[in-house]
Amino acid sequence: MAQPTGTTVLTLEPAMPSAEPPAWSRAAWVGAVDRPVALAADAVELAGAEGFRRARLLVRDGREVAGFVDVAVDPDGAVDPAELGPVLRALPATRLPAGPVGQPNGPDRRLTVVIATRERPRSLERALRSVLASDHDDLEVVVVDNAPTSSRTRDVVVAVQDPRVRYVLEARPGVSRARNAGLALASGDVVAFVDDDVVVDRGWARAIAAAYERDDDVWCVTGLVPSGELRSPTQRSFDERVTWARNLERRVYRTSSPPVDEPLFPFAVGSYGTGANMSVRRAPVQALGGFDVALGPGTRSRAGEDPDLFTRVLLAGGALAVEPSAVVWHEHRSDRQALRSQAIGYGTGLGAWVTKLVLHPRTLAAVLRRAPGALRRLGGLGQAADERPVDAVGGWPVDDEFVRATRGLRRVELVAALGGPWRYIVERIAGR
Known part of the structure; x- marks a missing residue:
């Protein structure tokens, strides 16, 4: 007009x-x-x-x-x-956090970005180009082709024609193996991980680097992962169900000063962020062994690799920072079957991760102390009474199509969680 x-x-x-x-x-x-x-x-x-x-x-x-x-x-x-x-x-006023932020373009430390992918060339190209458009000066990208069945991922990397991008083949399936392969080859002190179904905000890398500059004991930084599309009821449903799509509070978590508002700390699933937008300080996380290859997409466990790493960082004495200004946009699944599969994956991964915690003497006692609250939260997954969510900003109403798309997902997730233990054990045995 x-x-x-x-x-x-x-x-x-x-x-x-x-x-x-x-x-x-x-x-x-x-x-x-x-x-x-x-x-x-x-x-x-x-x-x-x-x-x-x-x-x-x-x-x-x-x-x-x-x-x-x-x-x-x-x-x-x-x-x-x-x-x-x-x-x-x-909306509330904002203010810059205290501490050094480096040069106008942010701290100039090298940042390695790892993108683990499998047979999704269209999404990969979009994600890769958005990372390369970052305003961070010293950047390298490692694209890890995980158990490919074609040359399509390599073709994308070749077509981009950018010397900052490296192609790596990881023939063994599993996102944890792929991320570990990227971690091993990284030259940056900080290694960031994004999924292939995201678009990275131009200032994302600079915000990550600044978070590490502010606190020397930070080993892990996660960012905001808002919904990049809300075109269908299933995408809206996913947006309502995940906390990391709206996690706007800048926080630093440490076991030396447990947060009073997190009764399940350090096992606070959802409060820390997600593997679609996370980064680590390379040396200490490599010393921890990286990602658990018995957890995550591509394994029987299907998920759980990111909360597992978050918790291990905290228990090892590192700090975990949530940095909302580090933004990547996520493309949610657009159909009900894909949403149901995602719910099964999250539930299975939760059950698998809890099993790992219980099987280790160091974490068993901590898990048992928090068991009553954890069981109440887990039991809530099976309740259908609140499956008509109200939008947190503006009361955006739902309709019958939305309700049909979301019905029963929490129960699906609960049932999947109950199957997580044996899946984790079988995966662990097979890995050995």
Whole structure:
């Protein structure tokens, strides 16, 4: 829509551009906005917003994340300033964390980014190009091709033609083996891991490096993983169910000062983040043995490798930092069958990881002390009474299509968790 002469128009780009139309009447356009810039604009337009009635915006003050807002989108793909302005002002003020942040482009320490992938060339290329577009000066990327059945992953790396990218073959299946292969070859002091179904924010690497500069005892940094698409009910369901999609609080966890608001600490699944956006200080994590190859996608355990590493870092005396300004956008599964499979994987991985904790004398006592609270939380997975979630920002309503997409998923996850122990034991025996 043409704007009057002299009007300041801000055009926002989608987090994950797509030529596909929204598959749901309540789908939301997803992107990010800088609050001071938006408040100074006369109009805000959304690129590629055809067919969308709502938008979810990640709001930032420069590089600091303030929160999320959900707003209406008009037929021309614009947001009403009369609605946007008040919700932007209602979000809390942000401030830069204390401590050194290095040069204008962030600390110049070398960062190695490892992308473990298997036969998903289209997603890989998108993720790889977003990493290479990072504003961090000293960057290398290791693409680990895990148990491939074709040359498609190698073809993507060759086509990108960037000297910062290395291709590595890991013939044995399992994301933990693939990540360990990347960790072993990394030249950076800090090694970051992202999945192949994400798009990395331009300032992501700089935010990670700054977090390590602030605290010398930090061995692991995780970031924010917001939904990059909300085109279908299943994507919205996944967004509602995972804590790391909206984890906006900057925190540093240490066993020397246990958080009073985390009764399950250091076994606080979900509070620390996810393997789709995590990084480690290379030397101490290599000394820990890296990722457990009996856990994670590609094994019978199906998941659990990231909470396992988080917990081992903490128990070994390292600190774990949650850094919301390190943003990667995640492409959630768009159909119910894929969502169900993901729930089974998470449940199985949870059961497998808990089994590992119980089988080790050092962690058994700690697990038993927290067992009552853990059992209450685990039992909640099987309850269906609260499967009509209300959006945390703006009360975005759900509909019958959404309810059908989410029905029974918590029970599926619980049943899968009960099968995790024997899967972990069989995987561990097979690995030996």
